[in-house]
Amino acid sequence: MSSYLTGKGKRRYKRSLESLNDGEDAASPVEDGSLEETVDLGDDRTSKEEQDTGDLRLLARQNYLSRREIQKIEALRKDLLLLEEDVKKYGWEALTQRERDDIALKRELVELFEKKESDPEVGFKLQDDYIDGKGKIDVGRKRQALSNRDDYFQKRKTPKQQVWEERQLQKAIREEGTDEIAVPDSDKYEFVFDNDAAVEFTQEEEDDILPEKDAEYENLLAEKLEIEENRVRSLQETRKLLPVYQYRDDLLRAIRENQILIIVGETGSGKTTQLPQYLVEDGYTEAGKLQIAVTQPRRVAATSVASRVADEMNVVLGNEVGYSIRFEDKTNGKTILKYMTDGMLLREVLVDPELKKYSCVMIDEAHERTLATDILLGLLKDILLHRKDLKLLVSSATMNAAKFSHFFNGCPIFNVPGRRYPVDIHYTLQPEANYLQAAISTIFQIHTSQPLPGDILVFLTGQEEIESARQKIEEIAGKVSSSIAPMILAPIYANLPQEQQELIFLKTPSNSRKIVLATNIAETSLTIDGIKFVIDPGYVKENSFVPSTGMTQLVTVPCSRASVDQRAGRAGRVGPGKCYRLFTKWSYYNELELMPKPEILRTNLSSVVLLLLSLGISDLINFPMLDKPSISSLTSSLEDLYLLGALNSKGKITRLGRIMCEFPCEPQFAKVIHTSATHDQCKGVLEECVDTVAMLHEAMSLFAGQKEQSSEFLGEVSSDHMLYLQIYQEWRDYNYSRAWCRDHKLQYKTLCRVRNIRNQLWNCAEKLGLVAMNEIAKRQEVDVAEKLPIKLTKCFIAGFPTNIAQLGTTGYRTVGKKSTSGLNVYVHPSSILNKQLRDSARKPSKYVLYQTLMLTSREFMRDCIPIYDDAWLLEMIPQVFKRKAR
Secondary structure, eight states: OGGGOOHHHHHHHHHHHHHHTSSSSOOOSSOTTOHHHHSOSSSOTTOHHHHHHHHHHHHHHHHHHHHHHHHHHHHHHHHHHHHHHHHHHHOGGGSOHHHHHHHHHHHHHHHHHHHHHHOTTTSOOOOOTTBOTTSOBOHHHHHHHHHHHHHHHHHHTSOHHHHHHHHHHHHHBSSTTOOOBOOTTGGGOOOOOOGGGOOOOOOGGGOOSSHHHHHHHHHHHHHHHHHHHHHHHHHHHHHHHSGGGGGHHHHHHHHHHOSEEEEEEOTTSSHHHHHHHHHHHTTTTTTTTSEEEEEESSHHHHHHHHHHHHHHTTOOBTTTEEEEETTEEEOOTTOOEEEEEHHHHHHHHHHOTTOTTEEEEEEOSGGGOOHHHHHHHHHHHHHHHHOTTOEEEEEESSOOHHHHHHHTTSOOEEEEOOOSSOEEEEEOSSOOSOHHHHHHHHHHHHHHHSOSSOEEEEEOSSHHHHHHHHHHHHHHHHHSTTTSOOEEEEEEOTTSOHHHHGGGGSOOOTTOEEEEEEOGGGTTSOOOTTEEEEEEOOEEEEEEEETTTTEEEEEEEEOOHHHHHHHHGGGGSSSOEEEEESSOHHHHHHTSOSSOOOGGGSSOOHHHHHHHHHTTOOOOTTSOOSSOOOHHHHHHHHHHHHHHTSBOTTSOBOHHHHHHHHSSSOHHHHHHHHHHHHOTTTTTOHHHHHHHHHHHHTGGGOBSSOHHHHTGGGOOOSSHHHHHHHHHHHHHHTTSOHHHHHHTTBOHHHHHHHHHHHHHHHHHHHHTTHHHHHHHHHHHOSOHHHHHHHHHHHHHHHHOTTOEEEEOSSSEEEOSSSOSSOOEEEEOTTSHHHHHHTOTTSOOOSEEEEEEEEESSSEEEEEEEEEOOHHHHHHHOHHHHHHHHO
16 A cells, blocks of 8 residues: 555655554554555645544553553662661661652652552543454544543643532523523512621631641641750750859959950850850940950861851851951851951951950960960050950960960959869870870770760871871771771861761761861860760971971971860860870870960961061060060061062061052962062963962862872873962863862862952952053963963062072072071972972973972972073072072
8 A cells, every 4th residue: 555655655654653663562553454544645744544643642652651650660669668678777867868868759759659549630541442342443532532631631720619600600590691590589579688698708817728738838837946946945055054154244244344354264164155145145246336356266166166156146147146267258247246267357457456346355265376366465455555445355275374464464364163074084104105006096995895875086196197097997997896886987187078077077876986086176176076085195296487497397296285185175075074195194294385385486477577567566576475486587587578579678568568468368479469460571460370379278178189190180280380270270160060179089168268269369459450450461462371381480489589499419409598508308299390300301490489398207398380491580589599699
């Protein structure tokens, strides 16, 4: 018969057969010899038989989808059955959040399908009664079934109330075509209003349109409301249990009677979170006109404490309670209680020298003696003379209170006695030769002898020790796992990815013990619930700056007694605890210093000196400080600022120096940014310099793995700075993707901080007019991309004139400092330049610029740029290299 078909008819006939044979059980729509009845021999596409063929295809597809839906649900039921067995075996609390969500979703899908099967009105089921006894498809029956389906769905759109009214109306109409109601003897009566037949109405709030859904929603709201009320009630009850609550009235009375008050209390007494709230309740904010500032030495502490206090006050973080840290400000016009780092309050003094918007300033954790804290205390001592209404509270867990009181002319000291829970201190009988091995042994000793629950916090000095201890603990636990309870290892250090850092805050499963391996970040900045045991080797890594060489030394030194006591307090936050110190009691009282060495005696003072000079304080030696820095440190800082152009020959701050103060970064980085927009040989690379400077601020915590492995996708790069620049530009081109960071082993949270830093630096440059100057230079420049590495190198030479090393017979040697001897230095193994030096076919550069010089096992240069042309040095920093030539 196919010979009678035209070309188009053949194609339609072929497609019809393929469509009808698509399903597994699809019956043949026609028998041999009946094609003349069902196939159009012409080109008429709207024929009756062709419409039937299309309907058959739709019908076959619906049958296939129905069968596949049943198969999918059966597979889902089997999968859910296995998951339910795991829930019974391990318990719901042992599952991860992702596994819980998966089980809940599958339960909901199975429940919906069962509801669909039990309720005939949920969905329309196809009928197979249009297949006749011979296996043929009766087109008439089929069309009737489809018509019934369409009628069903059309009828479902009409509300039930309307259908009922239409039916009642049809019964009452006298005859078709009229709307007269058939009432017997209706012509004998007039209109009558019967109160019994009046229509009843309800108020809007009483009208329950969807009783089942409303009840379910209301139950959910009531459940969440009850949980929130219990949480708030628990917070308020916990506040009353803190030791500081007993002295609330005495504290407020002492603050009202004294302008300056030293507050000393044990760890966990509630000074940081409760005292600022007491001040708000006592009216120190004056209906929002004034604020209370609380400083913290670390960014993590400022953000976490602000979040906790906002929760206790039942307000949104960022409104009444907020925080301000470097490159992040979460406050607004409603903020009355402001947590911040001490460095941020120090920068506010630049804008408001008398801190007029604050009624009270609280310096918390003063025992850590950061550089910004010491400078801030000196400035506040002068401000308090002019502002008699300003209150100053100096608070800490452990500190030399008498020294602070003497500094502030004998101000009173308020002691908050008692810790929330007692802590038993245990010492070793003799000194330990290997404290890392002793810490691991103590962990298993506690785990096998002390009852559950009760987590362990171990203080170690750095990432290398933490990873080494973690590996050894896992090896030992793997061999004895059958005889001990499960152990959950949770490390915490600066370079750890954010997702892994959050594991320390998760609730420990029952019949398990969590082992937290932490640096000194857990001393004051973090509060970990469930800690009952603390293991303290008594050591810490400390940065120390050497002014003569410009080198930062990272060395392991014994802790101070104040830090050791602070660590022990971590065991008494949630219940009675124990602290195991891996040193003798004699060492505690005779070898450990009372307080840690102040940062002002062991750091670079360039930024502080420039800040003080910008405030008009030129007599640096007589500036009030708790501990005076050495004359050599001040001299070295003044020399560095003079080489940068921030000071003139008479030691006065220049216009460039004041511009540097506007940037929220070190003066050297500010000079790099300024040079990229103003210097004739460097114009047009402001954006690239800002990106690189922002990356350098977070370079230490940027890579989740090895630096070389994370940067392989970029190919060959000339320096660490170009590597950082290309990483940021690639991330920006991929729309700041989290998946992109994960694929290239980069920390997403760190790059987000880099983006915030970059935006603030760019806004500052725009405010100073540098962006407009850069745009003019870019329009005049040609081949900017080719000259970018050279211009970027020149900008950093101008910003870091003393960070230059020259290649000699024995390696690189520093030449930037005034000392003629110099120092033998080595490229850090993680630097891109180190890989180039291993390439024997490539000639090393004569000069190298480094960002930091650090002493660990050797004197290493970190983040290096090769300088291939000596003329760049004479061009950018003639004040240094002309002097060297002489």
